Amino acid sequence: MxxxxxxxxxxxxxxxxxxxxxxxxxxKYDFEQPPAMxxxxxxxxxxxxxxxxxxxxxxxxxxxxxxxxxxxxxxVSGVNACAY
Amino acid sequence: xxxxxxxxxxxxxxxxxNALNVVAxxxxxxxxxxxxxxxxxxxxxxxxxxxxxxxxxxxxxxxxADPGYLADLWGATRRVFSDNRLTRRHKEALAFAVSVTTxxxxxxTFHLGEMRRLGxxxxxxxxxLGVTQMFSxxxxxxxxxxxxxxxxxxxxxxxSPAPGGAPPPRTRSPEAP
Numbered sequence: 001m002x003x004x005x006x007x008x009x010x011x012x013x014x015x016x017x018x019x020x021x022x023x024x025x026x027x028k029y030d031f032e033q034p035p036a037m038x039x040x041x042x043x044x045x046x047x048x049x050x051x052x053x054x055x056x057x058x059x060x061x062x063x064x065x066x067x068x069x070x071x072x073x074x075x076v077s078g079v080n081a082c083a084y
Numbered sequence: 085x086x087x088x089x090x091x092x093x094x095x096x097x098x099x100x101x102n103a104l105n106v107v108a109x110x111x112x113x114x115x116x117x118x119x120x121x122x123x124x125x126x127x128x129x130x131x132x133x134x135x136x137x138x139x140x141x142x143x144x145x146x147x148x149a150d151p152g153y154l155a156d157l158w159g160a161t162r163r164v165f166s167d168n169r170l171t172r173r174h175k176e177a178l179a180f181a182v183s184v185t186t187x188x189x190x191x192x193t194f195h196l197g198e199m200r201r202l203g204x205x206x207x208x209x210x211x212x213l214g215v216t217q218m219f220s221x222x223x224x225x226x227x228x229x230x231x232x233x234x235x236x237x238x239x240x241x242x243x244s245p246a247p248g249g250a251p252p253p254r255t256r257s258p259e260a261p
Contacts, residue, residue, distance in 0.1 A: 003230050029238050036231045037222060051221070058218045063208030068174055071090070072181045072215045075098050079185045082223035084231045 002036070007043075009034050016042045019052070026056070037084065088242040090169050094178055097164045101179040101191060104143035104161065108190035116145045123151035127158050134162060136201065141194060173202045180209075181216045 009020055019042055020034040033039070041048040059069050077084075120128065128140045128148070135141070144161075147154050165175050176198040183191025199209060225231075245251050 001230060002232065003228075006231075027235075027238060033234075036234050037226060040225060040229060040231070051218075054214070055218045055222075058211065058214030062211050063205055064174075064177065064211050068177070069211065069215050071094055071170075071174070072178060072212055073219045074091075075094055075178050076181050076185050076216050076219040077223050078095070078098060079102070079182050080220065080223040080227075082227055084223070084226035084233055 006036050006039055009039065012039070012042055016045060019045070019048065087169070088244070089247075093164070093168055093170050097170075097175050097178055098182050100161055100164045101182045101195075102186065103157075104141075105183055105186060105188035105191040107146050108141070108143040108194075109188050112146050115147075115149065116142075117148050120145075120148045121151060124148040124154055127151065127155050130162070131158060134165075135198070142190060173199070173204060176202060177204065177208075177212045181212055184213065184216050185220060 009017070012020070020038060023034055023038045024031060027035075034042075041051060059066060059073070064072075117124070128144070131140050131144055132138065144154060144158060147157060165172060165179075170178075176195050179191065180195035180199055182188075183195055196209065199212075243252055
């Protein structure tokens, strides 16, 4: 159970809604609610913007494909024992 | 990356990577035989050929006093790091990410060297490092707030059988007679 109340997407201001739309496009998946992590990062939009851009840059295709990078992300999450 | 086979392969690689790292990073220098016997030397030759290196990685040298164990450890290592559904190059990148995340000096240095030897450029190395760093951030934020998984619906379930096995039993819907 999260230690904070995760806000519904509708509780965020208009500029953040655009970030949620961008997240939906990134994942190519129509979420009922933006993923919990997206809503957490949107709590501080300034930090979220920096972090989000760094993440997008890290995950975008380059010498490795996005799929290969998703697997790197999964093993890092696994060894960090992160269920999320 | 939709097939489970790829993820099984990645998970087995994570396990072996960690197994090698824990021995290599521990203060176990005194376990390395000064003169490994002939069976161990034969395994060492295979290891050198696989990695195209003059010196056998320390993780293997430390278990060489038991050549049988060394041979099996090496067999498992060679199997998980060889080209299969995942390429050896990608596997070295995964092992590098695991080693950085677990703060393994041996694994980080060794797999960085292997990535470069297999043709990964500096940009490719930094890409893996970037993903590792970003997800070391996300995972801690998620853990701190105890977030529950909510993205498992993105990928479809893989209903293929185990290798060489039978198809999975058909699941009946609750409405079926």
